[in-house]
Amino acid sequence: MMKTLCVAALVLSLSSVCQPASLACEKLLQPVDKAPDLSGRWYVIAISSSCILQLVASVLLPSIHVEVTSKETPNVFDYLIKMKMQGVCANETEHIFQENNKLFAVDSNNAADGDPDLLLQTGCSDCIVSKGDSVVNLLVLFSRRPNITAAELKEFETQAKCLSLTKPQVLDSDHDFTNCLSEEDEEAGVSFLRSIQQRLNDNYAITLKCIAESSLYYPKAAFEWAQETWASLW
Structure with a gap:
């Protein structure tokens, strides 16, 4: 009888742990109500x-920002991407078309084209979270x-986590684009390749770790928590 009560308590504890996470996911995966500027x-x-994309980001570790300007055509924007590595x-x-909480690519007629990226809820007042899955699942902050x-x-x-994606890779925060090396500079190119090679050597295990964490984190964490809780009952 005692063991039955303990099992029941364990199940109730598990459900109480899962419920807040479920509620958080339900909120964070909702699209924004109002289209942002x-x-x-x-x-x-x-x-x-x-x-794989996480490995690429960790190896290249770029800094990226975009300058968005509106065009004469309603809801169409120029999207100037600046990258530094x-x-x-x-x-x-690039050009994008905004329709409420969706962002589309633009065809030759300045019309929405293809599958959209979806803008998700965020508690950050001056942030945008974009979710795209037209080619690969990609979440961008x-x-x-x-x-x-x-x-x-x-x-x-x-x-x-709610989308079963990898732990986010934080990009470089150096956005000084006033003193950049030329892409045609041979010495800069050699230095760049050496840096990439070194990063590959330093991060070769990232993909294996990522795969392991993605496939094993949740079952492993749940098992360890249940094991510890069960042991504490006796």
Whole structure:
């Protein structure tokens, strides 16, 4: 009888632990109610996706920000992406179409094209969380600030967990684009390749760790918690 009561208590404890997490996911995976004003500069703070993309981000560790400007066509924006890696800078311009809480690519007629990215809820007042799954599952945290608080980053990690994605990779926060090395500079190119090679050597285990954490974290954590709780009953 005592053991039966203990098992019942354990089940109730498990349900009480899972419920807050479930409620958090339910809230964080909801799209935003009101379309945000996209115009201006947004810093890419962190990304979460597949293990391979996480490896690429950790090896390249770029700093990225985007300059968003509205065009004459309603809801269409120019999206200037600025990226810096190991002192080498690059720019690329894209066009996006905003429809409430959805962001689309733009076709030649300035019309929405393809599958949209969805803007999710966030407790960060000057942040945007974008979820895309047209090619790969990708969760991106943008902010008006180049750095955010630990609590804000923790919330983004929770969103990634809710979507069964990897732990977010925080990008570099060096956004000084005034003194960049030229992409055509041979010495800069050699230095860049050496840096990438070193990062690969330092981070070769990231993919294996990522796969292990993604597939084993939740069952392992639940088992360890249940094991400790059970042991404490006796």
